[in-house]
Amino acid sequence: MELGPRTPIGVVLHEVAARLARAFDQTLTAHGAGRPVWFVLLALQSRRSATQRELAAAIGIREATLSHHLSALEARGIVVRHRDQADRRVQRIALTPDGDALFTELRRAATAFDARLRSTLGEGDVDALRTLLLRLLDAVPTQEAPPDATGHPPLRRTH
Numbered sequence: 001m002e003l004g005p006r007t008p009i010g011v012v013l014h015e016v017a018a019r020l021a022r023a024f025d026q027t028l029t030a031h032g033a034g035r036p037v038w039f040v041l042l043a044l045q046s047r048r049s050a051t052q053r054e055l056a057a058a059i060g061i062r063e064a065t066l067s068h069h070l071s072a073l074e075a076r077g078i079v080v081r082h083r084d085q086a087d088r089r090v091q092r093i094a095l096t097p098d099g100d101a102l103f104t105e106l107r108r109a110a111t112a113f114d115a116r117l118r119s120t121l122g123e124g125d126v127d128a129l130r131t132l133l134l135r136l137l138d139a140v141p142t143q144e145a146p147p148d149a150t151g152h153p154p155l156r157r158t159h
Contacts (some may be wrong), residue, residue: 001015003015003086009136012024013136018115021035024110024113025131027109027110027112027113028109028110030087030109031106031108031109032102032105033102033106034068036061037069037087037102037106038076038110040055040059040066040069040073040079041078041095041099041103041106042103042104043055043068044079044093044094044095044103045095045098045103046099046102049092049093049094050091050092050093051084051090051091051092051093052066052067052070052081052090052091052120053090054111055093055121068091069156076098076100077096077099078095078096078098078099078102079093079094079095079096079099080093080094081093082094105129137151
């Protein structure tokens with residue numbers, strides 16, 4: 001798609017987001033797992049243990065979608081699921097040592113990807129881009145951005 005000065009900003013943002021998401025996913029996949037796994041590991045790394053509901057909410061995907069990812073991660077030895085001691089109906093999810101190692105590898109890849117993007121812009125441009133993107137994000141209510149059909153998380157502002 002050719003993007004020019006008259007291309008609607010929403011189309012430009014969509015194309016940029018799609019290209020960057022594909023490139024980021026390829027980068028992560030080359031290091032052991034794709035974006036959905038990265039989001040799961042990132043959420044678990046910050047909590048060490050979470051219920052499936054808490055994890056799904058933190059990532060911004062449906063519990064059923066998360067369950068599919070967790071089954072695959074559990075089969076790989078990346079996460080473990082166990083019953084909550086206080087409420088046996090609830091499953092808690094935690095990273096295994098292999099999960100910690102995969103997180104570390106993916107974090108290195110994500111950091112290098114971010115550095116590559118930043119190197120195409122000056123630091124002032126990075127700050128300006130962030131400011132403009134957050135302003136656009138504030139203009140759109142979050143309830144209008146549910147997880148998409150593939151379970152990718154919605155945009156969230158965390159300032």
